Amino acid sequence: QVQLVESGGGLVQAGGSLRLSCAASGRTFSLYTMGWFRQAPGKGREFVAAISTSGAVTKYADFVKGRFTASRDNAKNTVALQMNSLKPEDTAVYYCAARRQVLTTTASEYNYWGQGTQVTVSS
Numbered sequence: 001q002v003q004l005v006e007s008g009g010g011l012v013q014a015g016g017s018l019r020l021s022c023a024a025s026g027r028t029f030s031l032y033t034m035g036w037f038r039q040a041p042g043k044g045r046e047f048v049a050a051i052s053t054s055g056a057v058t059k060y061a062d063f064v065k066g067r068f069t070a071s072r073d074n075a076k077n078t079v080a081l082q083m084n085s086l087k088p089e090d091t092a093v094y095y096c097a098a099r100r101q102v103l104t105t106t107a108s109e110y111n112y113w114g115q116g117t118q119v120t121v122s123s
Contacts, residue, residue: 002026002098002112009094009117012086016121020081022096022114030054030074033103035110036081038092038119047105048094049081057103064090086121093118 008020022034035050049070050059058070067086072079079096094117097110104110 002029002032004096004098004112004114006094006096006114006117009119011120011122014086014088014121014123016086017082017084018086018119020083020094020096020117020119022079022081024077024079024098026077029077032098032100032112034070034072034079035097035099035103035105035107036070036079036094037097037107037110038090038094039116040092043092045095045107047107050103050105051079052103059103059105061105083119086119088121088123091119091121 003025005023036048037045038048039045047061051070051072055072067084069082096114098112099110
């Protein structure tokens with residue numbers, strides 16, 4: 001089992017940057033595929049990015065390609081989401097999630113979730 005805690009959210013102007021971090025408990029972090037999802041008010045949870053156990057493989061939603069970068073440090077049990085060129089439509093609660101199986105973009109296939117961190121982008 002793994003527990004996840006996100007940090008790094010906040011208020012930023014359009015065009016700005018934020019770096020989200022997700023700290024994981026446990027000694028088997030390197031066995032987990034990690035995902036980032038977000039949920040805006042009145043909307044469902046949507047896939048943002050995912051990174052494989054080694055970090056060699058990443059996948060991004062089309063709307064963040066070229067702007068967001070996922071990375072991980074297995075020695076520190078952390079995964080990060082660097083968000084650049086932020087837009088007001090990126091405003092949402094961002095969640096990190098973990099699963100033991102192969103990389104997927106489907107939220108329901110992740111077993112462990114953090115509590116979320118709010119990202120607000122002003123125009």
